[in-house]
Amino acid sequence: MSLLPFCEWLASTRGSIALHESLYMYPLVESVHVLTLCLFVGMSVMLDVRLLGIALRRVPVSEIIDRLVPWMVAGFVVMVVTGVLLFYAIPIRSYQNIFFRLKLIALVLAGLNAWTFHSGIHRRVGEWDFDTKPPKRARVAGAASLALWAVIIVCGRMIAYNWFDCDMPQRPLVKWAAGCVEKPR
Amino acid sequence: MLLPYFQWFETSAMGELIKNSSWAFAVIESIHLLALAVIGGAVLMLDLRLLGFGLKRQSIPDVAREAWPWLVASLIVMLLTGFALFVSEATKCYYSTPFWVKMTSLALAIAFTFTVRRKVSLTEDGRVRPALLKLVALVSLTLWFGVGAGGRWIGFSG
Numbered sequence: 001m002s003l004l005p006f007c008e009w010l011a012s013t014r015g016s017i018a019l020h021e022s023l024y025m026y027p028l029v030e031s032v033h034v035l036t037l038c039l040f041v042g043m044s045v046m047l048d049v050r051l052l053g054i055a056l057r058r059v060p061v062s063e064i065i066d067r068l069v070p071w072m073v074a075g076f077v078v079m080v081v082t083g084v085l086l087f088y089a090i091p092i093r094s095y096q097n098i099f100f101r102l103k104l105i106a107l108v109l110a111g112l113n114a115w116t117f118h119s120g121i122h123r124r125v126g127e128w129d130f131d132t133k134p135p136k137r138a139r140v141a142g143a144a145s146l147a148l149w150a151v152i153i154v155c156g157r158m159i160a161y162n163w164f165d166c167d168m169p170q171r172p173l174v175k176w177a178a179g180c181v182e183k184p185r
Numbered sequence: 186m187l188l189p190y191f192q193w194f195e196t197s198a199m200g201e202l203i204k205n206s207s208w209a210f211a212v213i214e215s216i217h218l219l220a221l222a223v224i225g226g227a228v229l230m231l232d233l234r235l236l237g238f239g240l241k242r243q244s245i246p247d248v249a250r251e252a253w254p255w256l257v258a259s260l261i262v263m264l265l266t267g268f269a270l271f272v273s274e275a276t277k278c279y280y281s282t283p284f285w286v287k288m289t290s291l292a293l294a295i296a297f298t299f300t301v302r303r304k305v306s307l308t309e310d311g312r313v314r315p316a317l318l319k320l321v322a323l324v325s326l327t328l329w330f331g332v333g334a335g336g337r338w339i340g341f342s343g
Contacts (some may be wrong), residue, residue, distance in 0.1 A: 031337045037218070038225020038333065045226045049255075056251050059243055067240050071233070153222060154215040161211055 004181060007091040019089040026089055033082035040075030041149050043068045051142030053133035060129040061138075065122070096178045098164045103155035110148040117141035187279065194275040203273035213269050220262035221333070227256035228298075228329055231306060235322035237315070245318070249306035256298070267336075281342050287335030294328035 010016055019025055049055040050064050087094050094100045121128075121137040128134050134142075164170060166180035174180075194200055203209045233239035234248045271278055278284040305313055305321050 027338070027341045031334060034218075034337055035330070035333050037222050039229060041222035042224075042226025042229050045223055046230055046255075055255065058247070059240060059251075063240065063242055067238075067242075068230075071229075071239070149222070150219055153218050157215050157218055158211060163207070 002179065002181075003095060004092070004179070007095045010088065010091040016088050016091065019085065026086075029082050029085050029089075033079065033086060036075050036078045036082070037153065040072055040079050041153065043072045043075065044145060044149060047072075048142040048145045051134055051138045051145075053131075053139065057132040061131075061134060062125050062129050065125075093165070094159065096166045096180060097159050098174065098178050099155040099158040099161075101177070101179075103152050103159070106148050106151045106155065110145065110152065113141055113144045113148060117145075188276075191275040191279040194272045197272065199269070200272040200275065203269060210270065210273060213266050217263060217266040217270065220259045220266065223255055224259035224263060227252045227259060228325065231302075232322040232325050235306065235318045237319070244310045246307050246309065249303070253303075260295075278339065281339050283335045283338035283342055287332055287339065290328050290331030290335055294325070294332055297324060297328060 019029070046056065047064055047068060050057070050059065050061060056064060117138070121135060121141070128138070133139075162168065164174050164178055166175070166178055170178070170180065195204070203213065230239060231245075231248050231252045234241070234243070234245055240248050302321050302325050305318065
């Protein structure tokens with residue numbers, strides 16, 4: 001099943017067209033999306049480097065989670081709202097964009113990684129709260145989080161480039177990955 | 186007055202190299218963004234603490250010392266990649282208001298971070314008035330916001 005018809009319908013709605021064509025709203029939404037990175041990913045990085053035992057080694061892990069995660073959640077909400085708006089403004093091209101698709105896959109993986117951490121080794125945080133070098137499963141979660149968010153940031157930036165767009169000549173593999181559809185002439 | 190220098194940058198070997206490559210700008214920009222996330226974390230962690238949020242159970246000098254190496258390292262990456270991006274479109278930057286807003290904010294932000302903010306945040310807890318701590322955090326956040334917003338807006342203008 002393809003989501004293309006849904007994206008085509010979304011692109012035809014008044015709100016989508018208005019946002020797409022707006023002089024200031026679209027850049028504004030995009031700027032908020034990019035700058036909120038500092039809050040959301042910035043705080044995540046600090047937690048991840050603590051999990052890796054690289055920094056904040058004298059701060060209990062539970063304290064970092066208790067005190068910084070609310071800020072991360074706030075940042076994440078802004079990221080999702082502005083991200084959805086950016087997709088809403090340009091649905092078809094985003095849907096058929098390889099970097100957008102990679103970004104979504106990495107987002108799902110980052111979510112799974114966070115869920116595995118919180119429902120796993122984090123439950124026993126009391127046992128390793130003060131460890132300067134947390135247990136292996138916590139370190140793996142921290143490293144995976146850093147790598148996945150790096151991929152998400154880079155893919156997000158690359159969506160803007162048209163190297164692999166469907167309206168350009170592409171190799172079959174690219175066409176398949178981007179979900180390009182041959183338009184009837 | 187500065188225009189000839191900006192034009193010289195753009196026609197330099199490095200400027201030409203980045204400008205004529207189809208992916209160099211995108212790659213350098215991505216590294217610039219990755220470093221943005223880190224510098225954002227390093228700046229916010231201390232500024233939130235100065236405002237009385239975040240890692241409240243840690244002393245301010247402790248948080249400042251922990252954040253410092255991350256701030257300096259990411260700032261160096263930001264400056265190097267930022268310079269490379271600038272060189273490839275120096276003439277456009279010369280005529281871009283957001284570019285000048287960003288550079289002015291950046292100079293002020295760096296000066297403030299390495300002097301007042303550093304000194305205040307490394308001073309033992311209780312010896313600086315809370316109002317002053319909050320003011321320092323707000324000035325820091327405002328200046329760095331100017332850098333970020335100006336930077337994003339260079340891409341939208343011209």
